[in-house]
Amino acid sequence: MSIIIILSHSSGSDGARIAVETACRNGSKQSVYPLSNTEDVIIEVNMKGDGPCVGQDAVLSIILKNKCRSPRSLTLYSQVAAMYYTRAQKALICRFVIKALFSSVVPILEWILQYEDYKEHLVDQAALMLTLSGRVSETTQILTTQFNFRLRTSDLIIITLCGGVVGKEMTFKIKFQNPLPCVLKNVIFRFEGLGLQYVRTINYGDIPSLAAVSLTETFVPKYHGQHKLLASLDCPHLTQKPLPCVLKNVIFRIEGLGMQHVKTIHYGDIAEQASMCLTETVVPKRSGPQKLLATLDCTQLTQVHGVPNILVKDH
Incomplete structure (x- = not known):
């Protein structure tokens, strides 16, 4: 447990005590806080599929597993932070508390991180980290876990409209939908491959909020066989926002x-x-x-x- 996590709790609070105990048990003072004799509760976090795109709400599933027949109760202290690629914390986005009482039936708690909460804190790679820590009331077992996840950018959909023949034009349709509730400014499309000597650049302009766009482009293959066409979209709103700092x-x-x-x-x-x-x-x-x-x-x-x-x- 890092010192950042320890100091994020109010001094003397139950969350602070759990953080200190976890740090000691995983550090050089393991004997200060003896381990619980009963560790029958397991906590897991997962996300469906590849996760949401930037602009969408992130839905995480917090799974509590009880290997004992007796009911268990616990309080989870949770926080979400935006992260740099170095895993250093950039900013705390939100903090919340979950109280649960459950039996052997596996409860799944859905937690939603809304776009309005995280949009001003994202940096390049859109990395976020959920930290959970808590204590089982009946056994004093400490539970801690961290879950790192990223927000994807929307995909470009490329559709082939005709077969490819060497020396003849081949037509493609490229579709994209703006995932953000704001206008994308100064959008640029780039294409390369299929015999192109240079990258083809299209300064498209602005895409309205949540709007779908479609482009039709033609290319002339230079030789037969399997080829790849690479299409990319560049926009400051979907990559890194300007950092308000030196x-x-x-x-x-x-x-x-x-x-x-x-x-x-x-x-x-x-x-x-x-x-x-x-x-x-x-x-x-x-x-x-x-x-x-x-x-x-x-x-x-x-x-x-x-x-x-x-x-x-x-x-």
């Missing part, structure tokens, strides 16, 4: 184009919602098609990558 200790890394070692640049801090620009010089070691990989690393962000394709000539 990015601390930003590091840039550059590699490729014949470089023997990764070039690391300790840039420092980037102000809130600020733009910045770097100019770097790299000497290619050989000719031909090559890639240059640039990454940005920061505690508040996942790694941000850029990979341009570069053709190096002999002269």
Whole structure:
């Protein structure tokens, strides 16, 4: 149990005592709080399918299993937090208490996290963590568990309207529905594959709240066999929202184009919602098609990558 969880409870409360006991039992002071002689209650958390998309309510099932014939009662102290990809906690979204009295019949408690509660706290990868801790009244058994889950972005549905023949146009329909109760601004579609030498970019514009859109695109296959068509949608509302804070200790890394070692640049801090620009010089070691990989690393962000394709000539 982390110190963050311990301090999230009011001093002297039952939740704080449970957190302290759990930390001691899993740390260097296991003898301070002896284990319960009876541990017949099991707690599990799951989510149906692949989970909800961003913009939808998240429904979690809390399952309590009693291996004893006698009824059991307990109080669960729960909280949900938004997480960075490093598993560091960004913000506490909500806190709630569940009281349960159950027999050997397995009760399933459905808990709903509404979009209005979490929409302002999401960061890249949309990671959330549910923490549950409680004590069984009859046996003093401590129950603790954590459940990490992510919110998916909506899928692009690609439908083939005709068969593919080398050198002839092949038509596809691409469907997408805005999952958010707000307008998606500056939406961009990108297509690659099927003989495309360059990524095809379509600056679509805005998509109204909960609206469905459909695109029809044609491509000309260059050779026969199995192929893949990659379609992607880019929009600030569905990826990462601008962080209302200064990015601390930003590091840039550059590699490729014949470089023997990764070039690391300790840039420092980037102000809130600020733009910045770097100019770097790299000497290619050989000719031909090559890639240059640039990454940005920061505690508040996942790694941000850029990979341009570069053709190096002999002269």
